Amino acid sequence: MLDAVVIGGGPVGMLIAGRLHRAGVDVTVLEQRAEAAPGSRAIGVHAPVLAALEECGVTERLLADALRVDRGEARSHGRVLGTVRFDRLSTRFPFVATLPQSTTEAVLAADAPTVRRGTTVTGVRSEGDRVRIDIDGAEPVLARIAIVAAGVRARDLVFRRDALRVRQYPDRYLMTDLTAPGPPVAVVHLDGGGVLESFPLPDGRRRFVAWDPDAAAGAPEERASRMRAALDQRGEHEAAAALLHASAFRVRRAVAPSLVRGGVIVIGDTAHEVSPIGGQGMNLGLLDAATLAPIVTEWLRSGRRPDAELRRWERDRIASARTAARIAALNTKLGRPQGPTGAALRRAALRLLLATPAEGALARAYAMGLDRAA
Numbered sequence: 191m192l193d194a195v196v197i198g199g200g201p202v203g204m205l206i207a208g209r210l211h212r213a214g215v216d217v218t219v220l221e222q223r224a225e226a227a228p229g230s231r232a233i234g235v236h237a238p239v240l241a242a243l244e245e246c247g248v249t250e251r252l253l254a255d256a257l258r259v260d261r262g263e264a265r266s267h268g269r270v271l272g273t274v275r276f277d278r279l280s281t282r283f284p285f286v287a288t289l290p291q292s293t294t295e296a297v298l299a300a301d302a303p304t305v306r307r308g309t310t311v312t313g314v315r316s317e318g319d320r321v322r323i324d325i326d327g328a329e330p331v332l333a334r335i336a337i338v339a340a341g342v343r344a345r346d347l348v349f350r351r352d353a354l355r356v357r358q359y360p361d362r363y364l365m366t367d368l369t370a371p372g373p374p375v376a377v378v379h380l381d382g383g384g385v386l387e388s389f390p391l392p393d394g395r396r397r398f399v400a401w402d403p404d405a406a407a408g409a410p411e412e413r414a415s416r417m418r419a420a421l422d423q424r425g426e427h428e429a430a431a432a433l434l435h436a437s438a439f440r441v442r443r444a445v446a447p448s449l450v451r452g453g454v455i456v457i458g459d460t461a462h463e464v465s466p467i468g469g470q471g472m473n474l475g476l477l478d479a480a481t482l483a484p485i486v487t488e489w490l491r492s493g494r495r496p497d498a499e500l501r502r503w504e505r506d507r508i509a510s511a512r513t514a515a516r517i518a519a520l521n522t523k524l525g526r527p528q529g530p531t532g533a534a535l536r537r538a539a540l541r542l543l544l545a546t547p548a549e550g551a552l553a554r555a556y557a558m559g560l561d562r563a564a
């Protein structure tokens with residue numbers, strides 16, 4: 191019987207596997223993909239994650255590849271409404287570190303054990319003091335502990351279909367990463383037509399995300415053309431000219447009511463899904479993993495299940511996920527299109543908010559300062 195099995199080799203699975211492996215735990219990662227995931231999703235790593243991963247050396251390696259973004263601006267019709275200052279936060283890392291998710295995953299993979307790729311898990315069941323993990327086309331695996339970090343689609347492995355309340359938002363967004371040199375400042379354009387976000391990335395690149403007026407994603411050329419129009423409307427002409435393609439995504443919200451059952455523990459997107467407009471989904475999962483690793487290590491070392499620690503961990507992670515989901519939902523609402531009166535009210539409210547001490551609270555909330563692990 192194995193000590194620990196991690197199901198899913200995304201960023202969250204790789205982090206917990208790496209922490210356990212480094213602590214001397216015999217841990218195996220089961221991943222259905224033959225190769226690391228392509229495409230770009232999470233781009234921001236926040237201060238609490240950088241603080242949590244500093245001691246093990248991961249932070250230094252992430253920062254070697256990251257751009258440090260120390261402020262964000264809210265703009266409307268080209269005018270700055272106000273600034274959110276991450277560099278004034280009282281934290282050891284007063285900035286958002288931006289880098290592509292694939293780079294974050296590669297950094298995390300360096301500490302993890304070899305991944306058993308091409309392995310699709312079809313069932314996970316706690317049976318007394320062991321967990322049985324069923325695998326498509328192979329013998330089941332038995333382990334003392336199974337950690338499920340297999341993303342949104344693997345929820346059925348552990349939860350009944352109706353155990354989570356999943357809210358689908360009506361909003362759709364377009365997204366593209368492209369070369370668009372500029373200052374290391376995040377910009378949120380808020381005018382009547384819905385939000386356009388522009389985040390700096392390393393190597394003179396930027397991530398653009400635009401609220402999409404079209405109800406259907408449409409063909410690739412239609413998406414690119416709508417994204418070009420969104421960029422042009424906000425004066426981002428160079429980016430519009432450089433754009434070749436744009437992907438589309440929709441947003442959902444779900445937080446699991448429990449994360450621990452017998453020897454099965456659920457973390458990352460399997461446990462919670464928050465709107466990417468909050469920029470916190472991966473960070474939440476990384477904090478699940480960073481805070482869980484010492485508890486699991488001690489459990490396996492002592493042979494005693496640390497019930498009180500597990501309960502505290504579960505309570506804190508669910509509370510943190512609910513907070514992140516609420517912040518993301520607010521961001522999503524704030525970025526919706528408005529008529530002339532609504533847009534004017536939003537501009538006035540933002541101007542006022544960003545000129546008062548509330549700005550500091552906003553920066554803290556955006557940079558995950560409200561997470562229980564912060």
Ligand SMILES: Cc1cc2nc3c(=O)[nH]c(=O)nc-3n(C[C@H](O)[C@H](O)[C@H](O)COP(=O)(O)OP(=O)(O)OC[C@H]3O[C@@H](n4cnc5c(N)ncnc54)[C@H](O)[C@@H]3O)c2cc1C
Nearest residue numbers: 198200202222232233311340341458459469470471472473
């Ligand atoms: C457009 C977009 C933008 C985003 N931007 C941000 C951002 O800026 N900041 C942020 O913090 N978050 C962001 N997120 C969210 C972030 O990408 C996710 O929260 C993060 O990837 C979750 O990591 P994970 O390891 O839990 O799951 P995943 O990344 O989904 O990894 C799960 C892994 O498990 C594997 N797997 C699945 N099922 C099985 C199975 N049955 N057997 C074996 N293996 C399996 C999968 O192949 C995958 O490799 C964004 C998301 C989207 C969609």
